[in-house]
Amino acid sequence: EFSLRAPRLPAPLHLLAALLGAHGLSLSERLKAARFMLALRRMGFRLPNDMTVAALLAQHGQDADLTFKLWEPLCIAALNTPIHKASAQVLLNVLRDSLNRTRADSDMLLPRVNFTALFPQRAAGFVEQHGGRVLTSCGVEAILPQGDDIELATASGSMRFSHVICAAPPTVAAGLLRPLAALADTVAQIDGLEHQPIYTVYLQYQPMVRLPHPMLGLHRRYSQWLFDKGQIAGQHGLLAAVISAEGIHQELAQKELAQKVIAELREEFGIAQTPAWFKVIAEKRATFCCAPDLRRPSQQTALPGLLLAGDYTAGDYPATLEGAVRSGLRCASLISA
Known part of the structure; x- marks a missing residue:
């Protein structure tokens, strides 16, 4: 069993202490992980040239077991993309x-x-x-430039x-922008994005059923992350298993996948x-595949x-809520400039 807990020390000492005290890793692996983080800090977390996560880990001597237990789950959780x-x-x-x-930046918020x-x-x-209006059930069918305005x-x-800020999912945005010849390059960038899935398996047990913690990660299992909705949101007995990125789970029928999760529990x-x-909710195009040197469309067309606006637009972050919010703020600053 692998576990890591950061003590309440100033950053980055909290991380160094967490890595050195991690359970489930050998002393050699813990030292390798700590040296890797120190090397990244010296580099300012900047690479001269982008590469895959797998290639970076190999360059810094992160062995297979350490990668499988620590870096691969972290990468998939953050980027929803396999390390290769x-x-x-x-x-x-x-x-x-x-x-x-x-230190507070690494706190888990549920x-x-x-x-x-x-x-x-x-x-x-x-x-x-x-003083604004919010119109629901009023989908936009076309975007029509009219001089300096947008209709x-x-x-x-x-x-x-x-x-106008188009904050639709990338495939919907591409459909709206495609008739506009001036945006051909933007549409091509959106069309060029590959996608990764996220599967969520919800299971309703009796109210007394609960997990040892509100959130747990499993090792070498179909279920990557488990959430106890009873402890989190008062929905007692409701458990959710989240499976991120591509994998063999996609080959299973939904009933088969649910039975695998039930057996693991x-x-x-x-x-x-x-x-x-x-x-089972299968979002087959949940996020863009966060590949090296990916060309993502700018917020300004x-x-x-x-x-x-959207997590798929240009920015430092992968497909996350934080990335989406940053893109919206960027749009607002461009309009107000």
Whole structure:
């Protein structure tokens, strides 16, 4: 069993102490991991040339067991991309901002409400409180440049604006931008993005069923991360298994995958009962594949009044909430400049 806990020391001492005290790694592996992080710090977490995470780990002598237990799960959790395909520089950006600055930056935050309540509902409330309008069930069918303005065509009519931020998923954004000849390069960049899946298996057990911790990672299992929704959000007995990036789980039917997760919960935690129900959500294009030297579209398009927001746009981060928020802030700063 591998575990790592950072003490309450100033960064980066908390990380050094965590690596040196990690359970499940030999002393040699712990020293290799610590030396690797110190080397990254000396480099300023910048590479002269991007490469795959696997290549970077090999350069710094991170052996197979250390990679499998520590770096590979970290890479998949952060980039949702396997180490043989993932950008080392983007991973270093994440390590720089989460492990190298202040101790609190590496804290794990688990929301007690769903993401709809956490982000979009609050954002909509903010807009309305400041005199704006939020239109739902009003999908944009076309983006039409009109001189210096941008017109949006919807089923219920057209609206004209000085600036438009297209914050749709990349495939939807590409469909809206494709008719605009000036944005051919942007569309080509979006079309060139490969994608990685995320599978989530929900299992409803009796309310007394719970995991030893609200969140757990499993080693050499289909289930990569387990979440106890009872401990997190009061949904007692509801467990969620998250499987990130491509893998052999994609070859299984949804019922087969659920049965694999049920068996793992029984073997790992002694949960002998059968869940009342299960549901598998397979997001086959959940995130872009975060490859080295990836060309991602800029927030500012070739049309001055049209901008793009989303985690797939240009930035330091992979496909994450943080990356999406940063892109939105960048759009706002471009409009207000």
